[in-house]
Amino acid sequence: MILRGGEPFFYRGGSHGVLLVHGFTSVPAEMLLLGCHLHDLGYTVLGVRLAGHGTTPKDLERMSREDWYDSVCDGYALLDSCCEKISVVGQSMGGLLSLRLAANVPVHRVAAMAAPIFIHEDKMLYRLPPREKCTGRFQPKRRRQLPDVPEECNASYLEMPLGAVHEVLDLIEVVKKELPRVTAPLLLIQSYNDHTVRYRSASYIYRRAGSQEKELQWLDKSGHLLTLDCQREEVFQRVSAFLQK
Template identity: 55%
Template sequence: MILPGAEPFFMPGGKKGVLLIHGFTGLPAELLLMGEFLNKQGFTVLGVRLAGHGTTVEDMSHMTWEDWMDSVRDGYALLSGYCEDISVIGHSMGGLFALLLATEEIVSHVVTLAAPIFIPEERGLAALPPREACYGGYVPKARRRLKNVPPAANRTYRKMPLISIHELVDVIEKTKGAIEEVTAPLLIMHSRDDHTAAPVSADYILSHVKGQARIIWLEESGHLLPLASERERVFEEAVAFLQN
């Protein structure tokens, strides 16, 4: 059963569509404000729900990164039936899927928000047990309750399946191996105070994609760019880029 408010969302608009992809253990509501902003500018918007997200952590533990990618592919297929032109925006791990989608399908523009090519050492990834020892194991996932956001955005999982962290690592490695195939125009947004996705990730993406790309640095948004204090700038920069 999907948690209340964790459903995917569709906002019909013009023939230019935007596919929104949330991050690891997140849910579509984290991108709802951005979706509303884009829709007011005339875009048709679809916020997908990645398999195993917005339900239970036990459900998530049975999903592979390919299951998550299939959710993205399904969203693209649905949106392409309505729109003539599709751009893709992804937050955190969703940014990695946005890049991967751009290597498989025709996309007009790509926007990554805090995409994690590198994870800071303090996150403890080096202590992750081997895959075979992770089945059935979980670790806490702390996050402060956010104000002035859609209520469902505060219903993210409070623990993570250890096996799913291995799948996240696999997504990162897959993206590293495919990123040079990205030729669509790319806007990279990252905060300098991001302690979840190391800021050097943005530099890596910029230096490895083949298409036109640039970085917009934020100063005080942490990791949650679509929900943090500088979100209006994030939305405005994204719209300006997509309309170019």
């Protein structure tokens, strides 16, 4: 059974398609408000559901970073069948997957918001057991419930499989190696107030990405969930202005 908010969404618009990629343990509805904003501007929009997300944490435990990337590639193929050009926009782990896609297939533009390279010390990764000891182990996960967004946008797993955390860390290492192959115009958005991702992650990506045209924009009030937090309208405007260039 798919959670409310866990369904992928597709809005047909013009010839420029935008692939939206949500974050770890989250759902496509995390990107829904941004998707509606972009569709109102005339874009064709697809919000994908990453493998193992939007159902149960046990489903997520069975998935790997390659399964998540396959979900993004499937979304790209769907848009490629109906659009002349495709841009990709991702939040958190979705930002990593967007960068990986841009390193391997032609994209018009790529935007990554709060993409992790360095995890904030508040997450206490030093407590993460070795991978071989993580099977069947789940950690309670707290997430801010933002009161002024539709209920489905706040949907998220209340626990995370520890094995999947290792997959996220492996994905970070893959993306670090592939950043020089990202040549599409790049937008990075990061908040100084993010307590999931250390804000120097954005500077790292900016320095190592191969894009000639790249922007790094900072926020000072939002937390980690940039598509839902208090500065989301500013985020929407920055993303849409970038896509329209």
